[in-house]
Amino acid sequence: MTTVAMLTHLSIKNLAVVDSISIEIAPGMTVVTGETGVGKSLVVDGLALLMGQRAESHLVGQASNKAELCGIFLLDQAPLARAWLAEHDVDNSDSEVVVRRVINTEGPSRAFINGTPMTLAQLKSFSESLLDIHAQHEHQALLKRDSQRQLLDEFAAVTxxxxxxxxxxxxxxxxxxxxxxxxxxxxxxxxxxxxxxxxxxxxxxxxxxxxxxxxxxxxxxxxxxxxxxxxxxxxxxxxxxxxxxxxxxxxxxxxxxxxxxxxxxxxxxxxxxxxxxxxxxxxxxxxxxxxxxxxxxxxxxxxxxxxxxxxxxxxxxxxxxxxxxxxxxxxxxxxxxxxxxxxxxxxxxxxxxxxxxxxxxxxxxxxxxxKRAKGKAKIETAVxxxxxxxxxxxxxxxxxxxxxxxxxxxxxxxxxxxxxxxxxxxxxxxxxxxxGGELSRISLAIQVATLGTSAVGTIIFDEVDVGIGGGVAQTVGALLRTLSAQAQVLCVTHLGQVAAQGHNHFKVTKDANATAIELLSDSGRVAEIARMLSGIEITKKSLAHAREMMMTAQSI
Structure with a gap:
């Protein structure tokens, strides 16, 4: 597996219904699941805020007058990110970079990269070399013509x-x-x-x-x-x-x-x-x-x-x-x-x-x-x-x-x-x-077709499985897993066929007080995938089906 940069840690404090969560994220394909309404997409929302998305004060929870987000990225193979840090006089001697954002109920939010204060524009500029979120339109690199041109040139080997x-x-x-x-x-x-x-x-x-x-x-x-x-x-x-x-x-x-x-x-x-x-x-x-x-x-x-x-x-x-x-x-x-x-x-x-x-x-x-014309025909067919x-x-x-x-x-x-x-x-x-589901699947198709040309190390998919099921869902999951051989993939999903393809699996839960997230064991994954396949009642058949799907995914 090769990555340009990799997200290794994410913590979110006092954001909406999240009191405090902290997760370590491994290489490969990571899936996030949970019942409807528990706040699965808050992980994606938190990462979007770390990328410089505009923050509204109402996002701050009730626990204090500020929300805090922190992401740690491994930069072992990230020359673009390191060049950006050097250009902006930010220490890049370590193999990791810490991106932090504080959102206040009153006054502007604050952003930091390795402890150095940054403007929102600078935060957005830097994070574009680390993350690519396929959810809301404004977060997708693929929607930018510059990115599309670069992707075609890389695909056609004419960079x-x-x-x-x-x-x-x-x-x-x-x-x-x-x-x-x-x-x-x-x-x-x-x-x-x-x-x-x-x-x-x-x-x-x-x-x-x-x-x-x-x-x-x-x-x-x-x-x-x-x-x-x-x-x-x-x-x-x-x-x-x-x-x-x-x-x-x-x-x-x-x-x-x-x-x-x-x-x-x-x-x-x-x-x-x-x-x-x-x-x-x-x-x-x-x-x-x-x-x-x-x-x-x-x-x-x-x-x-x-x-x-x-x-x-x-x-x-x-x-x-x-x-x-x-x-x-x-x-x-x-x-x-x-x-x-x-x-x-x-x-x-x-x-x-x-x-x-x-x-x-x-x-x-x-x-x-x-050469671009030749590459155009090939990428159109592949997608x-x-x-x-x-x-x-x-x-x-x-x-x-x-x-x-x-x-x-x-x-x-x-x-x-x-x-x-x-x-x-x-x-x-x-x-x-x-x-949003169609756009995510189109983005996934383009990413897989151009496998090996992505300049970012972490790709996040939300709503990629909206409106699909059965064999198509299994195909989408398999493609996400294939993509994770080239870049770290984080996917929020409600389909067991997609969740079974993950290397790592987080489950989001919610009680009367707060939202929590946990890394599932193999047995926990089987139970969660079975729930996603069968609904509220988990049967022996759904458990067996979940185990079979996980074994099939591991053989890919």
């Missing part, structure tokens, strides 16, 4: 081709949008070109060089302080070299002569230190003399540097960028001007590209249409045969492939499932079928 057609259409549309934007911006483009040319002329005239700003900053600092620097350097050189002050180089030289005459070896180190000091002072004096020889104030150079820096800063302020970025800005504006200047040629080039993209889409869309087995021999499915008025990402035709239930009747969309 990859359909995805490629969609990608080609998007590429074609993107090129058309780009060309339209270019054409619409012709006047704006001309204005922008004129402005760019003015800016580039100014930047080109400035002719800023790499590293120039830093070099000018350094030079400006030197030139601005040139007079002061020369004065201090001259003062230092005089203090070092002049002897009339009684210090400086002359004093050190006299001290060296005096120490040179000392014969005490204890002063040898002092003499050596003095020698080093003399060498350093002499070198310092030479450096100062060289500096004084080459350095001089240059008012004209200072004025030029100040003017150059003013130009640079004025333009950088105009462009609202640091001076160092003006060179990069020049390159950026040049590239933009080149692109705008070439836009006329770009429009022509895009025209060629658009035609190529259109041809590519048309070729693949035509191939998709042919017709199944409907006949289920007592609807006059019913037929027609898959309409009507051409779109305009090219579409979905191909050249719109897919619509139509049904006719009587001879001579014009096929109508599925949601026009009046009988």
């Amino acid at each position: 990859p081709l359909a995805e490629n057609v969609a990608a080609l259409f998007e590429a074609w549309s993107a090129l058309q949008a780009k060309q339209s934007a270019l054409i619409a911006s012709q006047k704006d483009r001309a204005d922008r070109i004129g402005f760019l040319e003015y800016q580039l002329e100014e930047l080109t005239k400035l002719d800023l060089q790499p590293g120039e700003v830093s070099a000018l900053d350094t030079e400006l600092l030197q030139l601005a302080n040139a007079d002061e620097n020369l004065s201090f350097a001259q003062q230092a050189q005089r203090l070092i070299s002049e002897d009339d002050t009684g210090g400086g180089l002359g004093a050190l030289q006299s001290a060296r002569l005096a120490l040179g005459k000392v014969t005490d070896p204890n002063l040898g180190a002092a003499r050596d230190q003095l020698d080093q000091s003399l060498l350093q002072i002499e070198e310092l004096n030479r450096d100062l003399l060289r500096y004084l020889d080459v350095s001089q104030a240059d008012p004209q150079r200072l004025q030029w540097v100040e003017h150059r820096m003013q130009q640079i800063h004025d333009i950088s302020r105009k462009h609202r960028c640091p001076p160092e970025q003006l060179i990069a800005l020049h390159a950026t504006l040049s590239d933009e001007l080149a692109q705008l200047s070439d836009s006329d040629a770009a429009v022509e080039t895009l025209s060629d590209d658009i035609q190529t993209a259109k041809n590519n889409w048309e070729a693949e869309a035509t191939r998709l249409s042919k 017709k045969n199944l409907l006949t087995q289920m007592g609807m021999s006059n019913a037929r499915l027609e898959v309409s492939l009507a051409p779109y008025a305009q090219p579409s990402r979905f191909g050249q035709e719109e897919t619509t499932f139509l049904i006719a239930t009587n001879p001579g009747q014009t096929p109508q969309p599925l949601n026009k079928i009046a009988s």
